[in-house]
Each structure stands twice: as structure tokens, then as C-alpha cells.
Amino acid sequence: MISRVAMGAMSLSKIADEETAALLVRSAYTQGINFFDTSRSTPECERLLGNAIGDIRSNVMVATKTAAQSGAEVLGDVETSLNVMHTDKIDLYQYESDGFVPQENGPDGIYNVLKNLKETGKISAIGFATQDLDAAENAVRSGLYDTLQFPFSMLSTDATRALVKLCEENDVGFIAMQPLCGGIVSNIPLAFGFLHQYENVIPLWGVETEEELNQVLYFNEHPPVIDEKFQEDVEHIRQFFN
Helix, strand or coil: CCCCCEEEHHHHHHCCCHHHHHHHHHHHHHCCCCEEECCCCCHHHHHHHHHHCHHHHHHCEEEEEECCCCHHHHHHHHHHHHHHCCCCCEEEEEEECCCCCCCCCCCCCHHHHHHHHHHCCCEEEEEEECCCHHHHHHHHHHCCCCEEEEECCCCCCHHHHHHHHHHHHCCCEEEEECCCHHHCCCCHHHHHHHHHCCCCEEEEECCCCHHHHHHHHHHHHCCCCCCHHHHHHHHHHHHHHC
16 A cells, blocks of 8 residues: 655755755655655644645555644644644554553553544554654554554664564564664665565655655665675674674
């Protein structure tokens, strides 16, 4: 249902003007990307994405996030996101936290509100986004979340690779944020090829220019050959940084 790669829309606000941002989103769409991720923590990016996908909304999957501290705050964030992005449904709504994992019937009411939003059709799936490994594992094992968004790149530790496997075993979609490890990795062919090995992983590429977008799309169509030389190059870079 979704493209093999996703576009992180949280970099749209760094683009010089709204028209250029919209053109970049539309270019990604016309070249096969149909999954776009943003967050309520970057409201300008939600607005830019919503304006860019207006007439193609039914053909794309939109994900956003909340870091609300209560069920009531979640409801407020959802309504704001729906209005800003000019839509009546969010395809993937993710709870964003670096420690706390909302549980069903918790005193904060957060998960129960998320569940009700899914049952009433305002969101289609519930995800969890974090950079905390323990929280990520707890979310996956809880059975409450459809997806996990977590940093994953060729520099990631064995523990993170095990987390990817855990998601696969529990039928939880894995969205890889920071596929270039926050800009540390500059070799896009190696970075792309590494992630492409994992069938259950959707890399989230934050692009700011047409050139960057074209690089990602090129390697999506022509993924690097994963051979012994490729593995040696990956391991060389891993050893250098780790």
C-alpha cells in the first residue's frame, strides 16, 4: 500500500518558500513516493504538507505525531492537525516520547483516546515514535502499536538491529528515521543499500532539494548490489565511526 521509501516532511520549513516546498512534495509523489511523515511539533511543516497534497490527498498516506500529556491534549492535537492539513483522516498517528509508553486504560487516558480515534475513523493506525531503545521495545511488546519509528542506519548497534527483528516478529511496521545518522553518513548508496536489505523497514528520507530527492529515487529504482565488497565497505564505515 505504501512506497518502499517515505519522505520526511519535517524538513519542509527549511526550504526558502512555500511554492518550492510544494513542488518538492509533488515531485516526490509523481515519481512514486506516496508516504509522507510530519509532526505536530513542527506545525509549519504540517501546514506546508497539507497545502501541497490538497488534490492528491486520497492517493497518499499521511503520518503525523503528538507528544500530548493527556487524552484531552491528544484530542486537541488531532483536531489541529486535521484542520491544518485539510483532511478528515490521518493515516498513521504516532505518539512521540523518549520514555513514557501509553498503555490501555492508563490514568493519563492517552491510549484509550488513540484507540477511540481509530475506531471512529479519524486515524487509521496507531504508531509509536521514540529514540529510546527500552521504550521502543516496550511499545513493540505491548501489542498496542501498529508501527514503530526509531533511528536506524548502517551505523546502528546490534541492539537496534535486534529491535528491527522484534518488530518483524510482532508484525509491527518499522519506520527508520535518520537513515544518514543525522548527516554523519554521506555515502547515500551504502546507506540506502543497507536499509534496503530489511523488507519490513521503510526509510524516512528528509530531503530539502530536488537533487537530494533524485538521489533517493535513483537508488530506489536501482538498489546497490549487496555483495561481499558492499558488506566490507559498510563494515569499514561502521568501524570508523563506532
